[in-house]
Amino acid sequence: MSFIKTPAVPVESINPKVKDCEYAVRGEIFNHAQRLQEELEKNPGSRPFDEITYCNLGNPQALGQKPITFFRQVLALCEYPALLDSDEAHKIFSSDAISRAKKILSTLTGKSTGAYSHSKGAKGLREMIADGIALRDGYPANPEDIFLTDGASAAVHMIMQLLIRSENDGILCPIPQYPLYSAAITLHGGTLVPYYLSESNNWGLEVFELKGRLDLARENGISVKAMVVINPGNPTGQVLSESNQQEIVELCRKEGLVLLADEVYQDNVYVKDKKFISFKRIIRSGYRDDEISVVSFQSISKGYYGECGKRGGYIELCGFREDVKDQIYKVASVNLCSNTTGQILASLIMNPPKPGEESHKLFFSEKEAILSSLGRRAKALEDAFNSMEGVSCQKAEGAMYLFPRIKLPNKAIDAADKAGMVPDAFYALRLLDATGLVLVPGSGFGQVPGTWHVRTTILPDESKIPDIVSRLKTFHESFMREFQD
Amino acid sequence: MAKPLDYESLNENVKKTAYAVRGELYLRASELQKEGKKIIFTNVGNPHALGQKPLTFPRQVVALCQAPFLLDDPNVGLLFPADAIARAKHYLQLTSGGLGAYSDSRGIPGVRKEVAEFIERRDGYPTDPELIFLTDGASKGVMQMLNAIIRNENDGILVPVPQYPLYSAAITLYGGSLVPYYLEEEANWSLDFNNIRQSIASARSKGITVRAMVIINPGNPTGQCLSEANIRELLRFCFLENLVLLADEVYQQNIYQDERPFISARKILFDMGPPLSKEVQLVSFHTVSKGYWGECGQRGGYFEMTNLSPKTVDEIYKVASISLSPNVPGQIFMGLMVNPPKPGDISYFKFEQESKAIMESLRKRARIMTDGFNSCRNVVCNFTEGAMYSFPQIRLPARAIEAAKSAGKAPDVLYCLKLLEATGISTVPGSGFGQKEGVFHLRTTILPAEEDMPAIMESFKKFNDAFMEEYEDYRGYSRM
Numbered sequence: 001m002s003f004i005k006t007p008a009v010p011v012e013s014i015n016p017k018v019k020d021c022e023y024a025v026r027g028e029i030f031n032h033a034q035r036l037q038e039e040l041e042k043n044p045g046s047r048p049f050d051e052i053t054y055c056n057l058g059n060p061q062a063l064g065q066k067p068i069t070f071f072r073q074v075l076a077l078c079e080y081p082a083l084l085d086s087d088e089a090h091k092i093f094s095s096d097a098i099s100r101a102k103k104i105l106s107t108l109t110g111k112s113t114g115a116y117s118h119s120k121g122a123k124g125l126r127e128m129i130a131d132g133i134a135l136r137d138g139y140p141a142n143p144e145d146i147f148l149t150d151g152a153s154a155a156v157h158m159i160m161q162l163l164i165r166s167e168n169d170g171i172l173c174p175i176p177q178y179p180l181y182s183a184a185i186t187l188h189g190g191t192l193v194p195y196y197l198s199e200s201n202n203w204g205l206e207v208f209e210l211k212g213r214l215d216l217a218r219e220n221g222i223s224v225k226a227m228v229v230i231n232p233g234n235p236t237g238q239v240l241s242e243s244n245q246q247e248i249v250e251l252c253r254k255e256g257l258v259l260l261a262d263e264v265y266q267d268n269v270y271v272k273d274k275k276f277i278s279f280k281r282i283i284r285s286g287y288r289d290d291e292i293s294v295v296s297f298q299s300i301s302k303g304y305y306g307e308c309g310k311r312g313g314y315i316e317l318c319g320f321r322e323d324v325k326d327q328i329y330k331v332a333s334v335n336l337c338s339n340t341t342g343q344i345l346a347s348l349i350m351n352p353p354k355p356g357e358e359s360h361k362l363f364f365s366e367k368e369a370i371l372s373s374l375g376r377r378a379k380a381l382e383d384a385f386n387s388m389e390g391v392s393c394q395k396a397e398g399a400m401y402l403f404p405r406i407k408l409p410n411k412a413i414d415a416a417d418k419a420g421m422v423p424d425a426f427y428a429l430r431l432l433d434a435t436g437l438v439l440v441p442g443s444g445f446g447q448v449p450g451t452w453h454v455r456t457t458i459l460p461d462e463s464k465i466p467d468i469v470s471r472l473k474t475f476h477e478s479f480m481r482e483f484q485d
Numbered sequence: 486m487a488k489p490l491d492y493e494s495l496n497e498n499v500k501k502t503a504y505a506v507r508g509e510l511y512l513r514a515s516e517l518q519k520e521g522k523k524i525i526f527t528n529v530g531n532p533h534a535l536g537q538k539p540l541t542f543p544r545q546v547v548a549l550c551q552a553p554f555l556l557d558d559p560n561v562g563l564l565f566p567a568d569a570i571a572r573a574k575h576y577l578q579l580t581s582g583g584l585g586a587y588s589d590s591r592g593i594p595g596v597r598k599e600v601a602e603f604i605e606r607r608d609g610y611p612t613d614p615e616l617i618f619l620t621d622g623a624s625k626g627v628m629q630m631l632n633a634i635i636r637n638e639n640d641g642i643l644v645p646v647p648q649y650p651l652y653s654a655a656i657t658l659y660g661g662s663l664v665p666y667y668l669e670e671e672a673n674w675s676l677d678f679n680n681i682r683q684s685i686a687s688a689r690s691k692g693i694t695v696r697a698m699v700i701i702n703p704g705n706p707t708g709q710c711l712s713e714a715n716i717r718e719l720l721r722f723c724f725l726e727n728l729v730l731l732a733d734e735v736y737q738q739n740i741y742q743d744e745r746p747f748i749s750a751r752k753i754l755f756d757m758g759p760p761l762s763k764e765v766q767l768v769s770f771h772t773v774s775k776g777y778w779g780e781c782g783q784r785g786g787y788f789e790m791t792n793l794s795p796k797t798v799d800e801i802y803k804v805a806s807i808s809l810s811p812n813v814p815g816q817i818f819m820g821l822m823v824n825p826p827k828p829g830d831i832s833y834f835k836f837e838q839e840s841k842a843i844m845e846s847l848r849k850r851a852r853i854m855t856d857g858f859n860s861c862r863n864v865v866c867n868f869t870e871g872a873m874y875s876f877p878q879i880r881l882p883a884r885a886i887e888a889a890k891s892a893g894k895a896p897d898v899l900y901c902l903k904l905l906e907a908t909g910i911s912t913v914p915g916s917g918f919g920q921k922e923g924v925f926h927l928r929t930t931i932l933p934a935e936e937d938m939p940a941i942m943e944s945f946k947k948f949n950d951a952f953m954e955e956y957e958d959y960r961g962y963s964r965m
Binding site: 013014015016018019021022023025026027057059060061062063064067069072073075076077079080082083086088089091092108109110112113114115116117119150151153154157161162163164165180183184187188225256258293301306307308309310311319320321323324327330331333334335336337338339340341342 | 488490491492494495496497498499500502503504506507508529531532533534535536539541544545547548549551552553554555558560563564580581582583584585586587588590621622624625628632633634635636651654655658659774779780781782783784797800801803804806807808809810811812813814815
């Protein structure tokens with residue numbers, strides 16, 4: 001038999017949307033860091049630092065943060081229920097962890113974490129989450145409007161897929177933004193409509209800026225469908241004031257925009273003069289269901305729980321009609337369900353031990369220790385950046401990041417051009433090579449043209465912060481000396 | 486002004502997507518369940534939901550990984566065997582900070598290495614862990630690959646009919662074209678290459694560029710285990726037509742006959758040697774949801790890439806990194822599945838016992854169900870050689886088909902709804918999987934508990950035979 005091959009269409013010609021999308025958080029600088037790490041492992045002492053410190057990603061437990069004991073007790077019991085009947089277990093596990101695990105197992109299909117659950121997530125767990133939301137906001141939540149997902153990121157993809165029909169559909173996104181949004185919009189074939197946060201105003205959100213961008217997009221034939229608000233902000237760390245939130249909601253109502261409220265950092269607020277208020281609460285206290293549609297995103301990856309690796313999160317839908325909710329359900333069902341561990345954790349973070357319960361004391365002390373430490377680390381790094389020449393850093397009121405602005409001298413910008421790199425990427429690469437610190441260039445998040453930033457997390461262990469600060473300062477001084485105009 | 490969340494304004498591809506496994510029948514069954522009726526859910530391959538117990542060893546290991554403080558407790562040896570303790574320590578060490586940290590976006594390197602070693606033991610050919618990506622279930626991997634391949638509606642994917650409707654749903658969602666090829670029911674659901682060649686020619690004449698071909702082996706819903714000859718011919722076909730082969734092999738542990746054991750598409754490809762072994766692009770999928778593990782809720786899976794260009798692999802890695810990482814417990818389940826207790830390990834005996842019991846029972850149930858269906862009037866059922874389903878052909882009388890038309894329903898949907906109302910058995914109509922025009926089926930799983938099987942088959946037979954009695958004209962149909 002002779003083989004006659006037909007003309008080739010190689011898989012190299014893959015979906016252009018895949019080729020176009022970008023995600024700087026695990027992009028070039030990160031890849032370079034991985035190579036350096038391999039090098040260090042093969043040849044210790046080959047670099048001016050002993051280890052790579054990953055400050056590129058909000059991944060607390062990778063940097064030593066401990067999980068909440070109560071949550072892990074419950075998970076272990078759910079995974080291996082034989083423990084529930086053993087006497088030894090009653091010595092190791094607190095009784096409220098045991099009773100919570102029993103309650104959770106009774107809500108699971110087949111009473112097992114190994115069965116596919118309902119495609120929205122196990123009903124009993126959604127009820128627990130709804131209770132937690134009601135307690136938080138003072139307004140009831142409907143378990144049928146809650147969808148559990150493999151992390152908030154999976155939910156973002158689901159919603160973008162639902163909303164975007166073509167590149168004529170636009171989504172308003174803050175600049176700077178968490179690049180999941182730009183990547184998801186590209187992947188799903190839509191158009192990102194940027195609105196700039198005001199750095200000099202502590203990254204505040206100005207409604208006239210929003211309206212201006214919206215009108216401009218519409219003039220260019222873009223049908224703007226939704227607006228993303230990240231509160232507390234990533235990478236910018238600001239916590240919106242209530243009045244700001246009211247303005248945003250009113251704008252969305254007036255302009256017929258779906259509000260996509262990324263609230264995954266709701267349990268990360270470090271300043272006494274600000275509080276997290278959910279957009280759901282703002283809406284429930286002033287608007288009818290037919291006036292505005294909101295999707296609120298929450299995740300188990302952040303807060304004080306930091307359970308990134310479990311991939312858990314949920315969306316709560318407000319002001320959605322049944323026929324649209326049916327479509328969301330249908331898409332969710334193609335993947336059958338999200339992982340059960342993540343679902344269980346989502347129910348736990350929204351319904352943690354209460355005062356008076358056996359585990360509360362330990363839970364509370366663990367939570368407070370983590371949050372107060374995060375607050376201290378945020379301050380220490382903020383002060384460090386502000387002490388550096390040509391660097392200004394807004395306060396991190398919440399979330400897990402700092403986004404300092406760096407006034408790069410022209411010589412540095414020229415050098416970057418020659419190297420074929422964006423200036424802040426050039427700076428970040430030099431920083432990495434000199435110190436082993438992995439930061440993400442501001443260009444990965446978007447910024448006002450002509451300004452340069454880097455994003456760092458505040459997550460390295462508190463004991464390491466002084467050393468990190470000194471390495472940053474030393475590098476920065478030498479960089480500025482090298483490239484001074 | 487049309488609002489963005491008006492039904493009319495939604496992404497058309499989303500509206501067009503259908504996924505019958507949790508579609509109309511399942512929704513009706515859930516309603517009835519709420520009303521208090523006893524429902525036997527056989528619509529989805531979900532073993533633990535029907536009473537199958539999880540294997541002990543993996544649950545012990547993962548529980549220890551979830552709560553590492555247990556490892557410090559002096560009494561841990563009273564609760565867990567030493568090899569579970571050691572294995573938990575092993576996996577914790579492989580993570581970058583325990584189960585709560587995002588892993589490498591491709592999955593924990595140490596687990597991918599275990600997967601590579603498993604594949605090498607299974608097939609006798611080495612493989613590169615860098616080309617193995619762990620995913621939140623095989624479904625996510627399938628979707629990632631299809632998203633990478635499909636550029637627009639002129640890109641076609643060859644999909645078997647009947648197929649597991651993840652494929653049709655994903656192709657619709659990503660805006661591609663499904664190019665069907667029909668499996669031959671009378672030849673035990675084997676591949677019919679004349680039909681495949683016709684399908685591809687027909688698609689091309691409509692301007693479709695056919696990019697990939699899906700095979701599901703063992704088959705879902707059809708349960709056949711493909712012969713080596715079939716797979717060889719398939720690989721040659723993909724070579725000639727320059728198609729990437731997407732080999733869904735998630736049921737490779739579920740084999741209920743001895744004539745055709747599972748052989749991976751990759752093994753056969755390498756057996757065939759160059760030029761095929763160097764040129765045919767292949768992506769193979771596996772999961773922890775099926776086999777005798779049945780850990781569906783954990784969402785653990787992987788895909789392995791063969792002969793894809795490094796640039797393509799990079800792009801796929803990039804997309805994976807946007808979602809940061811697959812869930813870590815699911816990854817550990819995958820590591821345990823490919824690297825189970827060995828003879829001599831403390832937990833080996835119990836593990837073997839549990840696994841064997843499940844496999845033997847599945848084999849029995851496959852037989853009970855096939856025979857049960859074949860004993861029913863106007864029902865013909867191929868033997869479930871593998872996977873977890875039975876896909877009997879229901880020869881609906883003309884009057885039943887008319888009744889369905891009047892009710893505005895597909896004939897097999899009507900049959901399945903009536904079956905549900907009468908017996909509480911919740912199945913999925915064959916139209917959800919695709920079938921030849923005018924031929925009707927339903928899919929059920931072989932998962933109900935062995936002791937419940939006789940009653941279930943009895944209940945089905947009673948309903949079916951009464952249905953046939955009601956709708957048949959006096960001529961009837963002859964049974965094969």
